[in-house]
Amino acid sequence: MTVDLEGLGRRIGGSKGELLDELKELLRMRSVSAREGDEEGFRGCAEWVRAKLEKTGAEARLMETEGHPVVYAEIGGGDRTLLSYGHYDVQPPEPLELWESDPFEPTVRDGSIFARGVADDKGDVMARIQALRIYQEEIGPLPFKLKFFIEGEEEVGSPNLAPFVRANRELLSADACLWEGSMKDEAGRPMVFCGTKGMAYVELRAKGASHDLHSMYGGIAPNPAWRLVQALRTIKDENGEIAVDGFMDLVEPPSEKDLEALGRIPFDDAALRASWGVDRLDRNLTGEAALREYLLKPTANIAGIHSGYAGPGSKTIVPSEAFVKMDFRLVKGQSPGPVVALIRDHLKRRGFDDVEVVDLHGVEAAKTPVDSPIVQTAIEAWEGVGAEAVVYPTVGGSGPTSLIATELGIPTIMTGAVANSGSRIHAPNESARLDDYFEAIEYFAGFFNRFGR
Numbered sequence: 001m002t003v004d005l006e007g008l009g010r011r012i013g014g015s016k017g018e019l020l021d022e023l024k025e026l027l028r029m030r031s032v033s034a035r036e037g038d039e040e041g042f043r044g045c046a047e048w049v050r051a052k053l054e055k056t057g058a059e060a061r062l063m064e065t066e067g068h069p070v071v072y073a074e075i076g077g078g079d080r081t082l083l084s085y086g087h088y089d090v091q092p093p094e095p096l097e098l099w100e101s102d103p104f105e106p107t108v109r110d111g112s113i114f115a116r117g118v119a120d121d122k123g124d125v126m127a128r129i130q131a132l133r134i135y136q137e138e139i140g141p142l143p144f145k146l147k148f149f150i151e152g153e154e155e156v157g158s159p160n161l162a163p164f165v166r167a168n169r170e171l172l173s174a175d176a177c178l179w180e181g182s183m184k185d186e187a188g189r190p191m192v193f194c195g196t197k198g199m200a201y202v203e204l205r206a207k208g209a210s211h212d213l214h215s216m217y218g219g220i221a222p223n224p225a226w227r228l229v230q231a232l233r234t235i236k237d238e239n240g241e242i243a244v245d246g247f248m249d250l251v252e253p254p255s256e257k258d259l260e261a262l263g264r265i266p267f268d269d270a271a272l273r274a275s276w277g278v279d280r281l282d283r284n285l286t287g288e289a290a291l292r293e294y295l296l297k298p299t300a301n302i303a304g305i306h307s308g309y310a311g312p313g314s315k316t317i318v319p320s321e322a323f324v325k326m327d328f329r330l331v332k333g334q335s336p337g338p339v340v341a342l343i344r345d346h347l348k349r350r351g352f353d354d355v356e357v358v359d360l361h362g363v364e365a366a367k368t369p370v371d372s373p374i375v376q377t378a379i380e381a382w383e384g385v386g387a388e389a390v391v392y393p394t395v396g397g398s399g400p401t402s403l404i405a406t407e408l409g410i411p412t413i414m415t416g417a418v419a420n421s422g423s424r425i426h427a428p429n430e431s432a433r434l435d436d437y438f439e440a441i442e443y444f445a446g447f448f449n450r451f452g453r
Helices: 005-013 016-027 039-055 122-138 161-167 224-233 256-263 269-276 287-296 336-349 373-384 401-407 434-451
Strands: 059-063 070-076 081-087 107-109 112-114 145-151 176-179 191-193 195-207 301-307 321-330 356-363 390-392 395-398 412-414 431-433
Touching (some): 016 112, 016 122, 016 434, 039 059, 039 070, 081 122, 112 434, 122 145, 122 434, 176 373, 176 401, 195 224, 195 336, 195 401, 224 301, 256 287, 269 287, 321 336, 321 395, 336 356, 373 412, 401 412, 431 434
Parallel strands (some): 081 145, 081 176, 176 412, 191 390, 195 395
Antiparallel strands (some): 059 070, 070 145, 107 112, 112 431, 191 412, 301 321
16 A cells, blocks of 8 residues: 555644644643642543543553553554553652743743653653554554553652563563654754663662761771772772672673664764763763763662761761662663672672662663664654664663563564653753654654554
């Protein structure tokens, strides 16, 4: 069947006001998952999304979890199945005084729309639903099965997602999955992400006396802050490399295709340093070496450290306890459970068996090969709207992507790019460019067309 993709573009161009009004309606809903007390309003947002899917002709319903419900829908038929993941919850808007307009009253200025959740992830969710509706009206029924899987707890770490996915393996089965989270880079190029790092998040705890002591005892009293400093010194060596016994032995080396994709990624470390206000990157990394470290290697990061007195003026004490929070970003081959065990064994062998390692949470790494057919479909769909995509083997962050990509074995990518590098995701004045939003609708419609071939 010959498809008039230019006709899709004209249809979207002639419906911008209607499409924008529909998006604004969703953005006005205060679905902040980090807050309690407005269960009715939160469920109202889920019901609104369900109703929008139902109006496209999909069989849509709410599926309960221990927390907020999942919106699930199916439409179309054929030999192939595409799963679309997103979330309808948003981050808290605070600090409110830094917003230039009400975060829950969408405002257009300078060619962008400002509202909490427009870039993460309501704009993406709405663009996919609108693309489905326009595709059917302009082209006809989908030649494949499309499943929507939209949760309401992503912004609080998806605490109920794993049991939901594991209990609904057959329902969520698909040939490929479109995950949320893509964006455009500083030059306006759409990025296609093929994976996420895993993570082991731990807390190291040390204890001293039963209570804070006068620091006159500083020469004889055990100091848990110094104890943690000494323990931390063994985790990285003098060159800044991770030195946990056996940690790097688990790493599976990147494929040749990954390295080829890495070589095609435009990366300006000078611009990155300028944006951070620093003179150099860690270990003086530059160019492709820095990019490889960022995308393809694990990390051992100190996220927070606390002990003793940190208020104004002076207070001379030997603290009674100390703790440090660490996140270890993991790559293919590494898994949170074994990594936490390695950290415990590493410290114990060096005499730090008194330092408690508390396993707070973890996620597996997720990886789809860069030469997977779904990646090629994404590239071709971007070409269809006149854009050249940049393919990333993975991203530096982590998420529950592994539940679909690793546990269910479904090739999973992030694409769509409603957001951009200046969208201020999770910050005041979150925004998306209107041109990017309307292009994303056209992109998803073109993606559906190519996937159905």
